[in-house]
Amino acid sequence: MKMKFRTVFNCIKKINIISVRYYTPRRALMYVPGDNLRKLSKAFTLDVDCIAMDCEDGVALSQKETARSTIRSILDTEKNVTRRNFDRAVRVNPVNSEFCHDDLRAVLTAKYLPDTVLLPKVEDKGHLEWFADQANALIRDEAKIDLIIYVESALAVIKCYELCKYTMELAENGKFRLAGVVFGSDDLCASLGITRSHDGAELLYARQKVVLISKAFNLQAIDMVHIDFKDLVKLKEYCEQGAQMGYTGKQVIHPDQVPVVQTAFLPNKKQVEWATGLLESFKEHQKKGQGAFVYKGIMIDMPTMKQAQNIVDILKLTSSSL
Numbered sequence: 470m471k472m473k474f475r476t477v478f479n480c481i482k483k484i485n486i487i488s489v490r491y492y493t494p495r496r497a498l499m500y501v502p503g504d505n506l507r508k509l510s511k512a513f514t515l516d517v518d519c520i521a522m523d524c525e526d527g528v529a530l531s532q533k534e535t536a537r538s539t540i541r542s543i544l545d546t547e548k549n550v551t552r553r554n555f556d557r558a559v560r561v562n563p564v565n566s567e568f569c570h571d572d573l574r575a576v577l578t579a580k581y582l583p584d585t586v587l588l589p590k591v592e593d594k595g596h597l598e599w600f601a602d603q604a605n606a607l608i609r610d611e612a613k614i615d616l617i618i619y620v621e622s623a624l625a626v627i628k629c630y631e632l633c634k635y636t637m638e639l640a641e642n643g644k645f646r647l648a649g650v651v652f653g654s655d656d657l658c659a660s661l662g663i664t665r666s667h668d669g670a671e672l673l674y675a676r677q678k679v680v681l682i683s684k685a686f687n688l689q690a691i692d693m694v695h696i697d698f699k700d701l702v703k704l705k706e707y708c709e710q711g712a713q714m715g716y717t718g719k720q721v722i723h724p725d726q727v728p729v730v731q732t733a734f735l736p737n738k739k740q741v742e743w744a745t746g747l748l749e750s751f752k753e754h755q756k757k758g759q760g761a762f763v764y765k766g767i768m769i770d771m772p773t774m775k776q777a778q779n780i781v782d783i784l785k786l787t788s789s790s791l
């Protein structure tokens with residue numbers, strides 16, 4: 470009996486609450502320095518949901534122009550030359566840098582638009598208005614891109630709700646839609662004046678705040694990067710913790726991290742069996758007029774049914790979008 474409880478609770482504790490209007494899976498969001506053709510070519514061979522071609526912090530100041538033009542030439546070529554239909558994302562430089570305008574012009578006027586623009590270091594409404602003006606002017610016709618904003622400073626964590634809300638408002642009449650929020654842990658550490666520890670305890674408050682607010686707007690929440698890329702055991706632990714908090718994916722910097730993250734952000738076989746069994750049982754009990762009932766020794770009513778539905782939904786959404 471004790472074992473049974475543990476098994477069921479192990480299933481429950483890993484559940485993501487998702488409620489989405491459209492869904493592009495981004496379990497692993499993998500950065501590739503935009504000036505490195507070897508790494509870019511390698512990335513396109515991987516089984517990864519999202520490739521983040523980087524113009525920002527993974528690129529030296531002297532290589533910004535090379536990164537921009539390399540990414541542009543990739544976007545000018547057809548997407549389906551690779552074996553997998555991944556999300557083609559570009560991380561541009563922050564709006565208040567000298568590079569962002571040129572980055573946006575290069576990527577948003579390419580023959581094929583990126584699926585997603587990743588906008589780092591967003592801190593106030595002015596940044597978002599500036600981005601909206603640029604995107605609306607540069608994107609042709611009726612096309613729309615996904616936008617993911619980064620919360621990665623003390624100020625941005627405090628203003629996270631306001632930033633998400635305002636981006637959604639701007640998106641209503643814009644050529645972009647807000648798809649998610651990235652929790653930029655490493656820049657946040659720099660902003661707070663701390664050095665990141667191995668267990669990440671210093672990040673807990675902000676990490677939870679970012680996922681809570683993202684989910685309040687039905688957005689994807691993409692968890693912090695694990696820079697100790699050779700430690701795959703700790704990576705798995707962080708993934709499970711993030712998924713348990715409600716994060717839908719994680720930033721990745723090395724190919725070895727990809728399979729761990731892609732797997733960790735999908736419900737496992739045991740969770741799927743638990744969820745489908747519960748949903749069947751829920752239907753039967755509803756027919757009999759019973760709102761609360763016992764399934765595998767646990768009291769079930771509407772909230773647990775919704776958690777089970779989330780598991781089934783995330784699996785369906787992920788497999789149907791790939």
Ligand SMILES: CCC(=O)SCCNC(=O)CCNC(=O)[C@H](O)C(C)(C)COP(=O)(O)OP(=O)(O)OC[C@H]1O[C@@H](n2cnc3c(N)ncnc32)[C@H](O)[C@@H]1OP(=O)(O)O
Nearest residue numbers: 500501502507508509511512523526527655694722723724
């Ligand atoms: C922290 C906050 C952030 O903003 S994170 C985002 C900014 N940083 C980045 O983008 C860094 C991305 N990662 C990297 O550049 C590399 O993984 C670093 C960490 C430098 C290690 O590279 P390297 O010494 O080549 O690793 P390795 O020899 O183990 O690589 C094995 C093969 O995999 C390739 N690889 C490596 N990283 C990537 C990547 N991100 N994307 C695509 N491919 C990658 C290497 O080129 C190498 O391939 P090959 O076997 O030589 O063909």
Ligand SMILES: O=CC(=O)O
Nearest residue numbers: 621653654655656
């Ligand atoms: O951009 C990501 C971060 O952790 O900083």
Ligand SMILES: [Mg+2]
Nearest residue numbers: 589621653656
């Ligand atoms: Mg950052």
